[in-house]
Amino acid sequence: MSFVILCVNYCTGGEKQPVCCPSMNKKTSILSKSEILDAAEKTLRRFGPDKTSVTDVAKELGISHGTIYRHYPSKEKLREAVTERWLDEKIIFPLTEIAEMETNDPIHHLKNYLFKLIELKQTYAKYDPEMFKMYAEVTEHSAELIDEHVNHIIEQMNVLIHQGIERHLIQNIEIRTLARSIFYATSRFHHPAHAYEWENESIKKEIEDVWTLITYGFFKSYQEKDDCK
Amino acid sequence: MSFVILCVNYCTGGEKQPVCCPSMNKKTSILSKSEILDAAEKTLRRFGPDKTSVTDVAKELGISHGTIYRHYPSKEKLREAVTERWLDEKIIFPLTEIAEMETNDPIHHLKNYLFKLIELKQTYAKYDPEMFKMYAEVTEHSAELIDEHVNHIIEQMNVLIHQGIERHLIQNIEIRTLARSIFYATSRFHHPAHAYEWENESIKKEIEDVWTLITYGFFKSYQEKDDCK
DNA sequence: CAAATGACAAATATTAATATTTGTCATTTG
DNA sequence: CAAATGACAAATATTAATATTTGTCATTTG
Structure with missing residues (x-):
């Protein structure tokens, strides 16, 4: 028992433990x-x-x-494992909480999610600088780790975008492409290579302005121009 | 004579020369x-x-x-001067040629301009790596130089956007904000910190997708939803 | 006399010697 | 016998001694 x-x-935690069940005395x-x-x-x-x-x-x-070395085959793999757990705990976990919230405003939900991502990255860059530096270093070398992290976020954005399309609030275009484009268009605000630019207070307005741009686009649609009004 | x-x-070249006119014998x-x-x-x-x-x-x-040292007060200032001239010659000059072209399709003109900026940065990262590295290093330290460079580009985009607004092709919002947001939303494709990500072939599709996003936005406008069609 | 020089001190970079760290594996431990 | 150890070689990092570079300025040059 x-x-x-x-x-x-x-x-x-889903870890592959060294067999812990036979001989539990120790x-x-x-x-x-x-x-x-x-x-x-x-x-x-x-x-x-x-x-x-x-x-x-x-x-x-x-x-x-x-x-x-019986648990991790190299220093690099240990660093990756530390970074992966840190990302899961500090970034993915709180984001998942937001992603899973119920909402009747999918656009606001998506904005909430993306802005939380940005806020988390910028907060940890400032208040957990050593671990953030570690994350920046590791992800520059390990394409695998960063891909997994990015894909996880894009996957969650997919769901939010899908809800927006269902309610006819988001244009029915290829969801995955849209999620990826939103992620990339906001790189300046969450990619660690830009961390040194986050000190400036103007960054907050820049985020809002880019959000407005990707929401409405700059193009004056034909509807607005000709048909309507 | x-x-x-x-x-x-x-x-x-508009340089402030050490007085070259008195005693021209040498x-x-x-x-x-x-x-x-x-x-x-x-x-x-x-x-x-x-x-x-x-x-x-x-x-x-x-x-x-x-x-x-009689011409440049420090090594850093010399590096800045080299970088500034390189940027003017390799990036600003060809961009200005495009900006000044006549067009009756301002949207295409703007796209052309921005895509040229991206192409130039990516080309020099690959084929003039030492000077590109120099540029990346210097701009990380000198806010002044990078600001001037960025503002020059945003200024030129302002003009193109203005043409688009005049022809009712671009939404009449604050031009400077729009220019800056387009510039920042495409940082991933022209900011030197991302140069190591430009190797990947997928970058070309990513640029097109982000361009589409910022052109039309993801939001389904009320016109489309209710009034029209 | 404007422009260039080169001697100089302080700061920075390189080198070579030394110390630590990484990763392995035969041996030990419980 | 699974897990841990610690001795070891090779790789990497640190240190200390040495060399170069940066920046200044009194002196020289044309």
Whole structure:
């Protein structure tokens, strides 16, 4: 009984744990991936991504550094794992909460979602600078990680856009293309390469103005020009 | 007579020359700013922006490095001057040619202008990598230089937008805001921080898709929904 | 006498010697 | 016997000594 419960406690978060069920007698001595990630995150925040060694992380855990290599095949993979968890927790999780809210104003819902993405990125750039730097560094090298992250966001935007189309508020064009274009057209406001431009207060108005542009476009439609009014 | 002509020859390009008119007997010995910039550009292309010293530039010219400091107060100012001239020649000049063309399709004209900007940036990133790197480095430090460059482009876009509004093709909203928003919404395609993402072939479709988005917007207007058709 | 020089100090970059870190794997531990 | 260890070589980073570069300015040059 307690066997099962313990296993559930240990194996949360979808991690592929080192087999934790046979011989459960040593529960505290079994090192989990998330314990390593906790220690890595703590160490990264202390020393910064450029000064943190695998040895430092091992020291934090009071173990041999060789042990970490039994869980992550390289320093780079460890950095990616830390970044992936950080992105999931700090960016994807709060965004998912917004995405799943009920609404009868899909346009506002979409704006809410996108603006939250921007706010989160800009907040963490400022208040969790070491981890944000880590994220910026890792995603510049790992196309895989950034692709997964971006696709996750575009996927959620797809759903919101779909709701807008159903209610005849959004033009019925290729959804995925639209989601991607909205994401890219706002790169300046959420891409880490632009972080140094976020200090300026004018950034808030710029975001609103770009949002207005992509909402209505600059083109005066034929309806407005000829048929109507 | 030949005095005046020589002066004109020497003082082209709007440079503030070291007074070249009194005592013209030594015409070849007078060092012009553009000669320094030529040598700097040549040296920068050879050694790259991180390995080029003021001494290297002086060597290229066969002069003492102290002389360069009589024309530019610091290495950084020299780098800025090289970058500014490069931008004017490689980006602003060809853009101005397009901007000044006559057209009866202002939307196409605007697209043409913006796509040329993107094409030029992407071409020089690939085929003049040292100077492009120089530009990327300098603009990250000098807000002044990048502001001037960006404002120049936005100014030219203003004119094109104005033509579109006159012909009732572009919505009559605040022109400057619109120009800036179009510029920012396409940052991914012309901002040097994104240069490493330009390798991917998919970038061409992304540009077209973002252009379509900012042209028409994603919002289904009331005209389309209710009044018309 | 305007323009260039080159000697100089301070700042910065390079080099070479030294130390640490990364990643592996045979051995140890519980 | 699964998990951890720690000794080890190769790669990378740090340090300290050395060399170059930056920027100034009194002196020289034409």
